[in-house]
Amino acid sequence: DQQVKQNSPSLSVQEGRISILNCDYTNSMFDYFLWYKKYPAEGPTFLISISSIKDKNEDGRFTVFLNKSAKHLSLHIVPSQPGDSAVYFCAASPNNAGNMLTFGGGTRLMVKP
Amino acid sequence: ETGVTQSPTHLIKTRGQQVTLRCSSQSGHNTVSWYQQALGQGPQFIFQYYREEENGRGNFPPRFSGLQFPNYSSELNVNALELDDSALYLCASSLVQGPRYGYTFGSGTRLTVV
Numbered sequence: 001d002q003q004v005k006q007n008s009p010s011l012s013v014q015e016g017r018i019s020i021l022n023c024d025y026t027n028s029m030f031d032y033f034l035w036y037k038k039y040p041a042e043g044p045t046f047l048i049s050i051s052s053i054k055d056k057n058e059d060g061r062f063t064v065f066l067n068k069s070a071k072h073l074s075l076h077i078v079p080s081q082p083g084d085s086a087v088y089f090c091a092a093s094p095n096n097a098g099n100m101l102t103f104g105g106g107t108r109l110m111v112k113p
Numbered sequence: 114e115t116g117v118t119q120s121p122t123h124l125i126k127t128r129g130q131q132v133t134l135r136c137s138s139q140s141g142h143n144t145v146s147w148y149q150q151a152l153g154q155g156p157q158f159i160f161q162y163y164r165e166e167e168n169g170r171g172n173f174p175p176r177f178s179g180l181q182f183p184n185y186s187s188e189l190n191v192n193a194l195e196l197d198d199s200a201l202y203l204c205a206s207s208l209v210q211g212p213r214y215g216y217t218f219g220s221g222t223r224l225t226v227v
Binding site for chain 1: 146148154215221
């Protein structure tokens with residue numbers, strides 16, 4: 001039972017263009033959503049998060065959008081850079097659940113120069 | 114002291130053996146959690162420790178156990194290893210409980226069970 005799904009295993013984008021990574025969830029108890037980036041041989045690195053009381057959070061080139069009614073969130077990267085090439089994981093957590101994150105399967109982003 | 118350090122980086126064990134993986138959290142981070150990441154999948158939550166007590170557990174059998182020490186280090190122990198335990202094991206620490214500020218992950222220990 002996958003509660004967090006990333007349906008696109010890979011995405012290829014030209015440098016300078018927008019990258020949109022999508023994530024769907026099924027558990028209505030999820031209250032916080034996070035995006036992590038992972039390079040090979042490194043641990044996941046926290047990028048950005050959003051609370052369920054918001055529908056948008058922006059941090060530099062990264063913006064996360066949350067559509068609670070559709071149980072869908074997306075990460076926009078504008079403009080995309082070759083250094084953004086990595087595997088991106090979305091993760092979700094119920095309120096007051098400490099560090100228990102439920103991760104999606106990841107999307108490999110390739111930004112071509 | 115910054116960053117989360119895990120040791121060893123790679124490990125090969127035989128089915129049925131026991132293994133101990135170690136994690137050194139960032140100074141002051143009193144919450145540590147462990148995740149298992151199988152090949153091609155996202156990390157799966159194993160358990161969390163807060164001030165040396167386990168206070169959350171995922172869908173893993175009791176042969177997965179842990180310890181957290183006062184010096185911000187922790188251990189993951191796995192008994193009676195099975196082939197399916199082959200995975201990357203990640204440790205994550207945070208200063209406070211709750212997901213709002215994200216967690217700092219180590220680079221992981223790659224465990225291969227043969």
